[in-house]
Amino acid sequence: MTTAYVADTGVFVRCGGPDKDTFQRLRRALRQAGVSLRIPQRVYEELGGDPAADEYPSGNIPYPDGFEEGWIVVADKLDYANPLVSTVMDDTRRYIANETDRDEDHIEKADTALVGLAAQLLDTGEASSVVLLTTDKPAGNAAETLLPQHGFSDRIEFRYVSVEYLETVTADTF
Amino acid sequence: MTVANIVDELDIPQGTAYDYIQKLEAAGLVEKTRNQRPSEYDAESLSLTLSTDGETQTITPALIAAVARRDENDDIDIYIERHGLDGLAVALEYAEEYVDGTVNHRIAARELDLSPLEAEIILQALEPVATEYADAAV
Numbered sequence: 001m002t003t004a005y006v007a008d009t010g011v012f013v014r015c016g017g018p019d020k021d022t023f024q025r026l027r028r029a030l031r032q033a034g035v036s037l038r039i040p041q042r043v044y045e046e047l048g049g050d051p052a053a054d055e056y057p058s059g060n061i062p063y064p065d066g067f068e069e070g071w072i073v074v075a076d077k078l079d080y081a082n083p084l085v086s087t088v089m090d091d092t093r094r095y096i097a098n099e100t101d102r103d104e105d106h107i108e109k110a111d112t113a114l115v116g117l118a119a120q121l122l123d124t125g126e127a128s129s130v131v132l133l134t135t136d137k138p139a140g141n142a143a144e145t146l147l148p149q150h151g152f153s154d155r156i157e158f159r160y161v162s163v164e165y166l167e168t169v170t171a172d173t174f
Numbered sequence: 175m176t177v178a179n180i181v182d183e184l185d186i187p188q189g190t191a192y193d194y195i196q197k198l199e200a201a202g203l204v205e206k207t208r209n210q211r212p213s214e215y216d217a218e219s220l221s222l223t224l225s226t227d228g229e230t231q232t233i234t235p236a237l238i239a240a241v242a243r244r245d246e247n248d249d250i251d252i253y254i255e256r257h258g259l260d261g262l263a264v265a266l267e268y269a270e271e272y273v274d275g276t277v278n279h280r281i282a283a284r285e286l287d288l289s290p291l292e293a294e295i296i297l298q299a300l301e302p303v304a305t306e307y308a309d310a311a312v
Binding site: 009010013014046047049050052053055056057058059096099100101102106107108110111135136137138139141 | 253277279284289290
């Protein structure tokens with residue numbers, strides 16, 4: 001039984017700058033538990049994609065340390081040829097459009113990538129269950145609503161990464 | 175809240191605090207809720223609408239609370255420097271949706287023309303204000 005932990009951009013922003021102990025707390029908890037956070041390619045691009053964000057204390061995220069130490073890994077590319085992955089991502093696009101009262105055309109692959117990755121991990125058997133760590137409530141709710149419809153009941157969990165979550169995270173959390 | 179509370183909170187002389195309270199009461203912005211001493215006051219819900227050059231901006235209590243956080247929250251301070259108070263006011267509306275679960279940082283980024291990272295930073299910075307004022311929103 002393997003649980004995969006998929007993390008979104010908001011997790012790392014929530015850690016704050018390098019002087020915040022939440023980052024160290026998360027790092028310690030993951031290393032003690034021997035768990036790596038998997039991040040979709042999109043999240044990797046978001047974390048490093050905006051030099052202007054370095055001006056913000058919370059934009060100065062020491063996530064490269066996580067790659068070096070092995071507790072953050074970039075997940076495999078999404079396999080759009082996998083019918084389950086593409087179906088779940090289409091369903092997610094409709095779900096998020098509805099939740100956010102936006103046109104479906106306005107919802108992009110980046111919005112659905114987290115749920116797509118969860119579907120891929122479950123479908124390929126790489127993980128028997130998936131925990132989504134995110135601040136993206138529409139995507140988290142989409143995962144918990146849609147994946148059970150594809151036979152993955154009780155195998156997906158959305159954890160909203162609040163300040164309190166990071167302040168109390170320990171190895172037992174994983 | 176009593177005048178003594180205000181003196182403690184703001185570290186100003188008692189006479190000044192009484193002076194402020196009387197002016198705020200005369201302006202209808204605070205109301206005396208207890209007549210026996212010490213008197214207690216309650217703030218009235220505030221909404222200011224400013225119009226300049228055809229642009230209208232409503233200054234809500236949540237926006238005032240958000241701006242007040244710039245001293246202790248450098249993310250808010252830098253956002254105001256980069257995008258102005260107008261920008262902060264719009265970001266606050268998105269933060270209210272973010273708390274409700276009706277937007278995510280990626281959609282906000284596209285609609286506000288920010289990077290997803292900057293959008294997530296300001297949404298998280300404003301989340302406590304949006305949460306606190308969610309019930310008070312009309």
